[in-house]
Amino acid sequence: MKAYKYVGKPIPRQDVSKVFGDAIYAYDVKLPGMLYAKLVGSTYAHARIKRIDYSKALKVPGVIKVFTGEDFPFKVGIYAADRDVLARGKVLYYGHPVAGVVAETPEAAEEAAELIEVEYEPLEPVLTIEDALRPDAPLIHEHMEEYRHASFIYPRPGTNIANYLKLRKGNVKKGFEEADVVVEGEYREPLISHAYMENWVGIARVLSDGTVEIWSSHQSPFAVRHLLAASLGLPIGKVVVHHTFIGGGFGGKAGLLLEHIPVLFSMKLGGRPVRLELNREENFLFMAQRAGYLFKMKTGATKDGKLIAHYGEYYLDAGAYADYTVNIGRSVGFVPTGPYEVPNIHVDSITVYTNKVPTTAFRGFGMQEMHFAFEQQIEQLAEKLGMDPLEFRLKNAIVPGKSYLPTQVRVREDAGDPAGTMKRAAELISWGKKPEKPGEPWKFRGIGIASFWKGPVQPPNAASSAIVKVNEDGSVDVLVGTGEMGQGTIYALAQIVAEELGIPVEKVRVAPIRSTDSVAYTWQTVGSRGLFSEGQALMRALDDLKNQMKEIAARVFNVFKDEIEIKDGKACVKGKPWECISLAEMALGYTLPNGNAIHGPLIGRGSHVPSQTTYLDPETGRGEPKPFMTFGTSAVEVEVDLLNMRVRVLKAVTVLDTPVINPGLALGQAYGGAVMGISIALNEELKLTKDGRLLNPNFTDYKVARAGDIPVEMVAEFLGVGQKNAPYGAKGVGELTMIAWPAAIANAIYNAIGVRIKKLPITPDNLLEAIKEQRPELLKELDKYLLGGE
Amino acid sequence: MAETITIRLKVNGVEKEVAVKPNERLLDVLREKFYINSVKAGCLRGECGICTVIMNGRLVKSCLVLAPEADGAEILTVEGLSRPGKPSVVQRAFIEKFGFQCGFCTPAFIMAAYWIVENMPNASEEEIKEILNSMICRCTGYKQIIEAIKYAIELKKQA
Ligand code: FES
Ligand code: FES
Numbered sequence: 002m003k004a005y006k007y008v009g010k011p012i013p014r015q016d017v018s019k020v021f022g023d024a025i026y027a028y029d030v031k032l033p034g035m036l037y038a039k040l041v042g043s044t045y046a047h048a049r050i051k052r053i054d055y056s057k058a059l060k061v062p063g064v065i066k067v068f069t070g071e072d073f074p075f076k077v078g079i080y081a082a083d084r085d086v087l088a089r090g091k092v093l094y095y096g097h098p099v100a101g102v103v104a105e106t107p108e109a110a111e112e113a114a115e116l117i118e119v120e121y122e123p124l125e126p127v128l129t130i131e132d133a134l135r136p137d138a139p140l141i142h143e144h145m146e147e148y149r150h151a152s153f154i155y156p157r158p159g160t161n162i163a164n165y166l167k168l169r170k171g172n173v174k175k176g177f178e179e180a181d182v183v184v185e186g187e188y189r190e191p192l193i194s195h196a197y198m199e200n201w202v203g204i205a206r207v208l209s210d211g212t213v214e215i216w217s218s219h220q221s222p223f224a225v226r227h228l229l230a231a232s233l234g235l236p237i238g239k240v241v242v243h244h245t246f247i248g249g250g251f252g253g254k255a256g257l258l259l260e261h262i263p264v265l266f267s268m269k270l271g272g273r274p275v276r277l278e279l280n281r282e283e284n285f286l287f288m289a290q291r292a293g294y295l296f297k298m299k300t301g302a303t304k305d306g307k308l309i310a311h312y313g314e315y316y317l318d319a320g321a322y323a324d325y326t327v328n329i330g331r332s333v334g335f336v337p338t339g340p341y342e343v344p345n346i347h348v349d350s351i352t353v354y355t356n357k358v359p360t361t362a363f364r365g366f367g368m369q370e371m372h373f374a375f376e377q378q379i380e381q382l383a384e385k386l387g388m389d390p391l392e393f394r395l396k397n398a399i400v401p402g403k404s405y406l407p408t409q410v411r412v413r414e415d416a417g418d419p420a421g422t423m424k425r426a427a428e429l430i431s432w433g434k435k436p437e438k439p440g441e442p443w444k445f446r447g448i449g450i451a452s453f454w455k456g457p458v459q460p461p462n463a464a465s466s467a468i469v470k471v472n473e474d475g476s477v478d479v480l481v482g483t484g485e486m487g488q489g490t491i492y493a494l495a496q497i498v499a500e501e502l503g504i505p506v507e508k509v510r511v512a513p514i515r516s517t518d519s520v521a522y523t524w525q526t527v528g529s530r531g532l533f534s535e536g537q538a539l540m541r542a543l544d545d546l547k548n549q550m551k552e553i554a555a556r557v558f559n560v561f562k563d564e565i566e567i568k569d570g571k572a573c574v575k576g577k578p579w580e581c582i583s584l585a586e587m588a589l590g591y592t593l594p595n596g597n598a599i600h601g602p603l604i605g606r607g608s609h610v611p612s613q614t615t616y617l618d619p620e621t622g623r624g625e626p627k628p629f630m631t632f633g634t635s636a637v638e639v640e641v642d643l644l645n646m647r648v649r650v651l652k653a654v655t656v657l658d659t660p661v662i663n664p665g666l667a668l669g670q671a672y673g674g675a676v677m678g679i680s681i682a683l684n685e686e687l688k689l690t691k692d693g694r695l696l697n698p699n700f701t702d703y704k705v706a707r708a709g710d711i712p713v714e715m716v717a718e719f720l721g722v723g724q725k726n727a728p729y730g731a732k733g734v735g736e737l738t739m740i741a742w743p744a745a746i747a748n749a750i751y752n753a754i755g756v757r758i759k760k761l762p763i764t765p766d767n768l769l770e771a772i773k774e775q776r777p778e779l780l781k782e783l784d785k786y787l788l789g790g791e
Numbered sequence: 792m793a794e795t796i797t798i799r800l801k802v803n804g805v806e807k808e809v810a811v812k813p814n815e816r817l818l819d820v821l822r823e824k825f826y827i828n829s830v831k832a833g834c835l836r837g838e839c840g841i842c843t844v845i846m847n848g849r850l851v852k853s854c855l856v857l858a859p860e861a862d863g864a865e866i867l868t869v870e871g872l873s874r875p876g877k878p879s880v881v882q883r884a885f886i887e888k889f890g891f892q893c894g895f896c897t898p899a900f901i902m903a904a905y906w907i908v909e910n911m912p913n914a915s916e917e918e919i920k921e922i923l924n925s926m927i928c929r930c931t932g933y934k935q936i937i938e939a940i941k942y943a944i945e946l947k948k949q950a
Pocket of ligand 1: 831838
């Protein structure tokens with residue numbers, strides 16, 4: 002990459018208020034006269050509500066009002082509006098909010114909530130994908146045909162299917178006839194939680210002119226605004242969403258969260274501010290989590306090592322509300338294989354409702370889950386072919402400019418460098434060298450690799466925009482709508498501004514705390530799209546601004562515009578660095594010697610839409626789904642300890658093809674994504690009792706990685722192969738860093754002990770089960786060591 | 792209404808008497824009576840550690856300390872480490888080494904880092920991890936936090 006002054010440098014983030022303790026999160030927002038809301042969750046997974054008695058609750062001093070589902074007879078949602086505000090008629094999962102109390106103090110609200118009595122008539126809960134698809138399965142959503150949904154979602158009313166996506170490429174039957182080796186597998190991945198550190202909080206009020214204001218813990222302020230307005234029938238210009246810092250999102254705070262609840266409560270209470278703050282247990286129960294998965298795959302290759310056919314049935318266990326998850330069903334359906342060219346594909350991706358906690362987006366949007374399965378198919382095919390798995394990958398890797406996507410569109414020439422990431426990751430993990438065997442005979446080491454790709458999953462009109470204003474001292478304010486949830490995209494954008502205008506980065510401000518009525522629109526902060534989308538809009542805004550600077554300078558110095566260049570925050574006549582006007586001098590326009598002022602304040606504007614993306618054909622999935630794909634490969638070295646059945650990741654390597662704007666931020670994503678991905682691979686699972694109650698809504702029993710769990714060594718590299726229409730070539734990285742770990746670890750375990758892991762998480766219990774099934778002799782050997790001889 | 796009792800606390804050098812309920816958490820007293828914004832709640836049951844502050848020279852989880860137990864105590868939070876615009880050594884290290892992302896856990900990790908720098912200037916990486924094990928950061932993967940702590944130890948030695 003060409004050397005730049007700011008772009009590509011690890012410039013410290015500007016949000017140092019987080020380090021001083023004065024950063025404001027939704028959690029910190031308090032308004033005068035604020036009331037407190039508390040929700041009451043169902044104690045059944047599936048039941049009819051017979052009666053709700055809240056007379057005792059109303060008697061608690063300080064209680065203002067109790068709401069139930071019947072107060073809000075409509076649905077909310079983004080892709081499939083299937084969510085009730087509070088349960089109506091039926092409860093659909095354990096913890097499903099059935100009532101909400103509003104009181105003057107949190108204590109009164111809590112006390113009242115405990116006094117609400119609900120009588121249920123239990124129904125048979127549907128708790129597995131298989132049960133949900135039984136022809137005689139109880140219907141979870143009895144009136145699905147009435148739900149609003151996006152045009153690209155295909156629900157099946159009268160069943161528990163929330164979305165059914167078909168992908169067809171080539172002729173899969175013929176493909177399998179030509180195949181010399183075929184591998185079939187079933188892979189299961191559990192329901193898991195984002196476990197971000199800030200529990201969801203929302204504070205809403207309604208002003209006397211009808212303006213609805215909300216401060217909440219969300220990723221995408223404009224999506225919250227749109228969905229609030231659309232779901233509640235409010236004029237969008239009267240909804241103002243305030244974006245504060247947020248304590249982690251990882252997809253779990255995308256779209257509309259629970260904002261409608263405090264907004265509706267406030268609307269019914271004369272506009273008084275209402276705060277709904279979830280505690281940790283409630284956050285596990287009331288906030289949407291990540292779906293569980295079942296992948297059934299059959300993949301074929303020819304004896305010269307070419308992938309030839311892939312057949313898949315992909316099932317997403319979406320829980321009670323699939324509002325957002327239906328779009329993840331699309332995501333895994335139209336990118337159903339890893340970063341390889343497969344000429345014949347037949348995949349059905351089926352999102353099903355069950356009586357479990359609702360689900361939503363999660364970092365990677367189904368790609369971690371799909372690659373866990375597909376990257377093991379790849380390894381098994383290579384083994385059957387007697388080929389090195391790396392060589393097999395390289396032979397089939399997408400070739401930009403030549404290969405065709407599963408959606409039948411040709412991959413752009415500057416799409417990236419999939420093969421490059423495979424080679425470099427292999428080098429970094431010392432591919433081909435068996436790791437040293439540890440001294441203890443019950444410990445085994447192995448290495449594993451997994452390649453991946455992903456781009457944003459968004460409608461073809463997912464827009465972004467940017468405004469750049471110049472202040473009187475030559476500093477610059479950037480107004481963009483992308484949220485700040487820790488990823489720091491807005492600070493990378495600041496670096497781009499500094500580079501383009503040649504001003505110190507300290508002179509560029511992108512306010513982290515913003516409102517929808519004062520910054521430029523962006524669709525959502527999801528899918529690793531921020532840098533690409535906002536960045537493109539920003540580059541255009543900067544072009545606009547520079548053009549204006551040139552116009553002013555051309556007039557002042559009596560030259561053509563093309564004789565002016567922008568350098569070091571000035572517009573100068575080319576070749577005459579002494580004939581310049583600085584940004585400060587023209588911030589509000591320029592005053593000529595005779596007093597005439599020209600142009601007025603400098604303000605640049607730029608827009609973005611993902612150009613040339615299309616709708617997909619409903620029968621085949623044909624079309625262009627994404628404006629870019631980031632390619633990468635991760636590799637691990639693991640140690641499997643058969644004594645305690647634990648797997649430790651010793652070394653974790655990630656290589657992404659894209660250049661990055663700020664390596665400090667990008668490495669932060671890489672390390673954070675690796676540790677989260679490893680944690681998901683080895684530990685994480687939301688566990689239910691057989692009647693559907695969540696067993697582990699806390700951090701003692703839902704284990705996320707801690708400092709002591711991280712790999713001994715973590716390495717991340719970016720190859721710097723950019724896409725031409727991306728800002729400085731840079732594509733998204735946030736989600737990409739998390740995708741490969743379960744797959745790479747499973748492959749490494751196979752390398753270590755010859756056991757295939759098809760079920761996550763790889764806990765001691767699940768590992769033991771897999772060993773018993775596949776290589777019981779390992780346990781016999783172990784007994785030998787432990788018992789001391791035969 | 793539970794009756795209140797009066798306790799005396801010195802928070803970041805400022806001493807004050809406040810009326811509290813006997814079952815009130817130190818966390819809430821700090822946020823509501825001393826206007827300490829940095830102290831956050833993540834679980835209120837001692838699992839996440841993001842409410843960590845220094846009390847009488849020891850790292851404590853302020854959600855697990857009841858207000859009466861803190862009577863007479865000296866409390867230090869990140870607000871007490873620096874003046875606006877002037878980061879302490881530990882804060883500087885977190886900024887320069889990208890030791891934070893969403894920042895929700897950051898005040899807690901900075902207090903742990905400060906404690907390590909003050910009390911264990913020769914801490915090994917393993918020892919650092921052991922202290923950090925009582926807290927969760929879901930964003931960073933801990934690596935840049937650990938790097939920041941090691942760097943802070945270096946900076947402190949140079950000073
Ligand atoms: S809030 Fe105190 S440990 Fe989680
Ligand atoms: S920086 Fe987000 S939890 Fe630590």
